[in-house]
Amino acid sequence: LGMIEISFRQINQVACAMLATQLDNFLGGDPVQHRQVQGYESPEFMNLFPRGVSYKEGGVESGFRKSQSGSGPVQRLYQIKGKRNIRAKEVDLSWQSFNKGDCFILDLGETIVSWIGSQANIFEKQKVREIATLIRDTDRHGKAQITNINEGDETQEMLQVLGAMPELKESTPEEDSQADASNSASLYKVSDATGSMKLTKVSEKSPFAKDLLVREDCFILDNGANGKIFVWKGSGANAEEKRAALKMADDFIQQMNYPKMKTQVEILPQGRETVIFKQFFQNWN
Known part of the structure; x- marks a missing residue:
């Protein structure tokens, strides 16, 4: 996969860090490393487990088993939020991550869907175009199609990935202010x-x-x-x-x-x- 995911409980932090460093050295220092903590895993990590995650007690009996699923096609969802300090962050691949007040990018590999909420501000609309272009030109070397969609004009391809579209949440100016600070x-x-x-x-x-x-x-x-x-x-x-x-x-x-x-x-x-x-x-x- 070209990346190393490091997930640990506090008791095993030192051993896990040592193993990650050894694996990174073995692979020539090329992988991207993501450190994950139980209970605070990122959407990128959770997307590796389409059937969900269950925690085991660990030890020898839990074993190491070869993954039964391949890396699969690219399917990521980014939320673009803010007013003065706008940034993208990866969120769960679900309609529950959406709201009317932000913009989103559904990255499907060969297709990059740029979705604009009906209440999104002009700065978010500009940033969603920038991020979609950045994905196309740097991650896909220009070999992807950007599809621009306004709320209410969802394509069949989008609905196949996310399912039927529910009633979306509203957004508030206060949320944009909070995003500006965290960005x-x-x-x-x-x-x-x-x-x-x-x-x-x-x-x-x-x-x-x-x-x-x-x-x-x-x-x-x-x-x-x-x-x-x-x-x-x-x-x-x-x-x-x-x-x-x-x-x-x-x-x-x-x-x-x-x-x-x-x-x-x-x-x-x-x-x-x-x-x-x-x-x-x-x-x-």
Whole structure:
């Protein structure tokens, strides 16, 4: 799949981090790593289990079993929300994630559906076009069709994925204000991550200039207000610092006093950036 999902209970954090680092090294440092915590899993993680997830007590008897399902086609849903500081976030692939006041992107691989709620503001309408174009041009190398849909004009393809459309929830200006606050981000350059980590704030206002990401270094994009931390590993960065990426994230979370169990971590080698990461930068294309 080209990614490593790390899911653990607190008692096994150290062992899990060690195994993830060993697996990342074995695969040449190329996978994107997502750290997940039981009870706070992201939609990306839960989408890997179409039949749902049940927790077991663990130990030898639970075993490791080969997955019976393939990676399958791309099916993701992004919500675009805000007024002054608009961002996309991945949400559950369900009509329950929708509301009249936001815009959404249903990413189906070859087709990218841009859906505009009847009460969405003009800034969200502009951003949904930007994100859809970003997915098409960077993730699909221009080989996907963008379909623009207004609420009430849903296509058969959309209904086949999501099912019959229910009555959608309303949205309020207060929700947009809350999204503006949680969408804030800062960018830090990391040095000496293997010892006493030193951070230099590169920018505290996004969108950032893409050329701030220097290939010889590692960077932390802090979206902790939304419960997410990204570690970007430049292709020319020190090998020891690359291996210490998860420790980097944990040290940063502790330094910023973010809740460790609720803060998701995404580790991105240069060239493997996700759309959610790219959206914080100007003109990624």
